[in-house]
Amino acid sequence: MDPVTIKDIAHALNLSTSTVSRALRDSYEISPETKRLVMEYAERLNYRPNPIALSLKGNSSKALAVIVPQIANNFFSQAINGIEAIAYNRGYHVIIFQTHESYEREVANVQQAMARRVDGLLLSLSSETADVAHLKSVISQNMPLVLFDRVSAELPVTQVVADNFGGAYAATSHLLQTGRRRIAHLTIPPYLSIAQERLAGYRAALEQYGVPYDESLVRYGTFGPDEAGTLVDELLALSPPPDAFFTASDRLALGCLAALRQRNIDVPGQVALLSFTNSQSAHLLNPPLSTVTQPAQEIGQLAAERLIEQIERKSKSTGPSTMKLPTTLVVRESSQPLPKLVI
Amino acid sequence: MDPVTIKDIAHALNLSTSTVSRALRDSYEISPETKRLVMEYAERLNYRPNPIALSLKGNSSKALAVIVPQIANNFFSQAINGIEAIAYNRGYHVIIFQTHESYEREVANVQQAMARRVDGLLLSLSSETADVAHLKSVISQNMPLVLFDRVSAELPVTQVVADNFGGAYAATSHLLQTGRRRIAHLTIPPYLSIAQERLAGYRAALEQYGVPYDESLVRYGTFGPDEAGTLVDELLALSPPPDAFFTASDRLALGCLAALRQRNIDVPGQVALLSFTNSQSAHLLNPPLSTVTQPAQEIGQLAAERLIEQIERKSKSTGPSTMKLPTTLVVRESSQPLPKLVI
DNA sequence: TTGTAGGCGTTATCAG
């Protein structure tokens, strides 16, 4: 019960493989009669061209590689959702790789994807990645590449990100407007572009409000298990302690909230909490979590669209560009104005 | 800067392609000297065999298809995480397809995967899928297939699921033990194996406690947006209204909680809420959500392992079997005993 | 020990 090939059809119909091939592609040089014959027979046998043979021939595999740190993460799973939707519509398949935040794994995955002869690469950097030589090599081999979310300014490629600066600025401003002055920033490893941009937005807002930047209020997580507890403790030990937390991810937000609750810190009475997050249940938490939301699915879609464009018209007409999608600040109870102002 | 091929190496070294091929595979019939030469040169040029050519030749693509209803779903993204981990270790790649709960899309995806000549299929049925002819055809073509989570008894293949009956039984028993008697069951479409098993567990527990089964307390969602609100309203309109909700998914649990809260229903005072869920923040909700958790990642891992076994020793030594992984009931505040017993 | 030839499924080129 092996798959039907053109050869099978040719044999059965006493035609040559080239005639059958042309008939199937509805070539103008084939007689209507023969076309009909071939088409019908192919239909009956449920003929499907072998995409592997096509790839080998045409140098196009109709497959995209998606390389992300973690699939089991609200942001990335939503982004992949967007990518898959676009890819499917354009006839591409999506091959998934996880780096598990490891640089080595990222390099290995990129090589594997190249070896697979994918038509293009969508990538979000691991938190360990400081050196992007492996991606420069990808570019020098003319492999279409689009970065999303965690990008690198060193790479002259199209990049799709959320407006992290704007989101962090809005978040911090909101906290300042509601009377907070000692705003801790709990964030992800500093190599990451998004960490830098969020930090910049945070600092810009502080400056705008004349609040001096205090380095000791900024802490970097490392994706370790239960790290939020430690960081929260360190911050609470400061004097004066923070009156607000601005966290940079789902994980940190939930970890931070759990830690605060466990230590019987009143949120938002003692400290407010506001986070970058794509968690579906932010509004159901106690207290509801104010958030800056990234349009994860749209980022995935846009990145996939740009990649496919790049693949299909290999003309370098449009150079690399960075596309920023707006984030959404949603204020929920947890960051409402302080009853009595601190300072 | 095209990828290096065996031919390139052969040319450069004045050897034939077959010699190079054999040298690279470390064949015994090649002189150590030649081997060294070839190996070193290949190394320098960073030669990588073209997997597409290998596939075309060998009939093995080293790729697995994973077909799920939705990637952006805690359960599935965790399961895929497990799948990818195993696949990566065994040298397989993972190609992702989403059915978006559509039967047609599922059929199309299965065909695409077959056309891609993947080595095996991991699938979780869409909620619309009543007819599994497309999968019988997969089996009849000798394509390795493993179902997980949403399975079908009609198919003689290996299936990996959580103990849905046991989980539902434990959940319902817990609610009964804490004094609830009118337990509503808000669940997913009835075609799904997991819906049936959960319903069976629910009924078994009721029977065990001598509480008559009331069909009007069971409602089926359809993955529509904001459907929980309607269902909750219908249930609350019953007389007597339910004193507990047992929901079958993340989505339903969060939707239900939001609806209850919006209607100012005290949870767990008026109604308790307990759910099948893989949400990472169940313990942070207000009130903390008691849950039955499926070992999503382990299900993915086990399914991938079984599939790869099946692929690699094509011997049909081990027939199809159904593997049930235990679920975990975690009781949190929301289903604590009722202060005053309802009856 | 190495080389030659054929084939995996398809398409493109060139002849009839």
Place this chain on the structure above:
DNA sequence: CTGATAACGCCTACAA
């Protein structure tokens, strides 16, 4: 209009 042939990259009889 249709057919033979070569090629994509690799492997494997079979020859030498």
